[in-house]
Amino acid sequence: MRKVELLAPAGDLERLKIAFTYGADAVYIGGEIFGMRSAAKNFSKEDMIEGVNFAHERGKQVFVTINIIPRNDDLLQLKDYLLELQEIGVDAVIVSDPGVFTYVKETIPNMEIHISTQASTTNAASAAFWYNQGAKRVVTARELSFEEIKELRENTPADMDIETFVHGAMCMSYSGKCVISNHTTGRDANKGSCAQSCRWKYTLMEEVGPGEYKQVLDDIDPEFFFNSKDLCMIQYIPEIFDSGITSLKIEGRMKTAYYVATTVRAYRMALDEYYKDPENWTFNPMWLEELKKGSHRDYSTGFFFDRPDSNSHNYKSASYIRNYDFIGLVKGHEYETGLVIVEQRNKMYVGDKIEVIGPFKETMHATILEMYNEDGDPIESAPHARQTVKMKLDIDVEKDYMLRKPITVLNI
Template sequence: MRKVELLAPAGDLERLKIAFTYGADAVYIGGEIFGMRSAAKNFTKEDMQEGVNFAHEREKQVFVTVNIIPRNAELEQLQKYLIELEEIGVDAVIVSDPGVFTIVKQTIPNMEIHISTQASTTNSGAANFWYNQGAKRVVMARELSFKEIKELRDNTPADMDIEAFVHGAMCMSYSGKCVISNYTTGRDANRGACAQSCRWKYTLVKEETPGNYEPVIEGIDASFFFNSKDLCMIKYIPEIFESGITSLKIEGRMKTAYYVATTVRAYRMAIDEYYKDPDNWKFNPIWLEELKKGSHRDYSTGFFFDRPDSNAHNYKSASYIRNYDFVGIVKGHEEETGLVIVEQRNRMFVNDKIEIIGPFKETMHATILEMYNEEGEPIKSAPHARQVVKMKLDIEVGKDYILRKPIASITTV
């Protein structure tokens, strides 16, 4: 069976390693320049080198975003940056601008090029154009249905990869081409600095007569009328395979290591189950429940089945749904005592009932029986950010396992 790629976001080196540990086949990252997520930590040259080495040791791949729409002055430093990427050994660059594409071909002609979703590829003619220019992969515009992707697949070379977003935040603007952020804050969405102005609260009215304003959308509170629901396609793995998509992309380079682990783990389980018996694959509700234990908005299927209607937006709130706290990540074990060494991410207490997830493992339940600080002194809680603690659990866990616990009420970002 044709293998599909599970492609994960990585905003920094920790998230890159977590993505691969939990089952990603490749990650996409941004350097300190030319990427579309300037607010993410992103990768220094040294971190990028370490990340690429980590990936290649595991026969995985790293793709680097070079997908902003640059100004003339920025092109002067582009060639030097591209040469650095080639020296580091990245596997591909992701571009959207034809000028950047041309410079990549001239500067590092052997580098694999992927065409970003920002290029709005919606038809086989455009996909074939990029392929004939030398692109290996085209990332579909998010506005395509399964039917349209299948038609594109049937009319493009078989060795051209087709990548599509299957999970994560959706932009209300066509292929991300938005100027609202630039207008409202001076932060350019097409240069990596989007303020997500579409998530803000607005009042949408029309002037019926001078000074007389009426709601445009009747019957609902539409204060967040730009606010798209998140995309989630984990129920539709067979349709993804049948459409000809070769890379399943998860959105979220600014999301946490917990989000990366949770999302990659769920899709890895769903894909692997499909490989076992495609004809009898059944959606397991546990996979969706796992996704919902990460920070998310309400889910939709985007454009995959039809053009979204009003149900694809959440008009009442732009807040994330968060039912679980990521409380810690296992860093190893203390040799003398066997205690688990954990780096804290949210407050936790002795006697807490927690859940633990690990790569390619079922969700486990545990109790924190004892906890000690780095000096070995007993403590009742771990309240300090990134505090390293040693603890005794009632189950065995491995490195990079993640500790989480339910929270009493839904909170927002």
């Protein structure tokens, strides 16, 4: 049967490796220039080479974003950068600007090109235009419904890929074209420096007379009225297949390795179950619960079924929901002692009841029985950021498994 690509974000080399380990088919990354997430750690040339080699050894792919809205001076470095990407061996570049597209075709004509969601492709004619120019893939605008995507699929060449965001943060502005950040902070959202000013608290006032103002939306307090909920489509795998989408894209190059692991793992499980028996696939609530154990906002279905209404925004808070702490990443084993080597990510204690996740594995429960520092001295807690600890657990774990524990809320 037809299979879809699971495409994950990777803000750095660690997250790239975690994405592939936990089941992604491809990742999209940014270099140190030309990407829409300048605040992400992003990839140096050396890291990009290592990441591409890691992917290709596993039959996976790496796509690189070149999707800023450039000015003339931005283009001065572009040809050299494109030649570097070709030399490294990346599998495709993601572009939104026709000028950048032209540079790619002229400079590295054999490179696969994907048209970014920033290009606002909302119809079959636009998609076909890009295909006829030489694009292999179109990333649809986030403002399309399943019905519109299906119609686009039916009226475009069969070998053109359709990539669509199915999970992650939603932008309140059309296809991400926004200047609120520019106005409030001077940071250019269309060149990768969005300050997410839409997540701030605002008061909306109406002038009802000279020097006289009335608060609008005064039934909403506080007024985070630009604050979109996150997108989550894990419950709708059959609808995704029926629409003709060929690549499922997860948002989040700014997110942590733990976010990448939990999100990729949940969608991987849902997709693999669908492949086993599409006709009898049923949604497993556990997959959604796993997604909720990562940092997230309340979820919505975006534009997929209808235009968003007030239920697609969270007017009360712009804060992320965090019910679990990612406390450690398994780095290996000390075979002479049988202890597990863990890189600490949040404070943990001997005696903690924890959960353990691994690629293609059900969630496991464990207890931290013993802990030692790098010198082998026993310790009761691991309070220092990214310290290496050795521990004894009551279950077997493998490299790249992740440890987490529920956040305890104190009622004072």
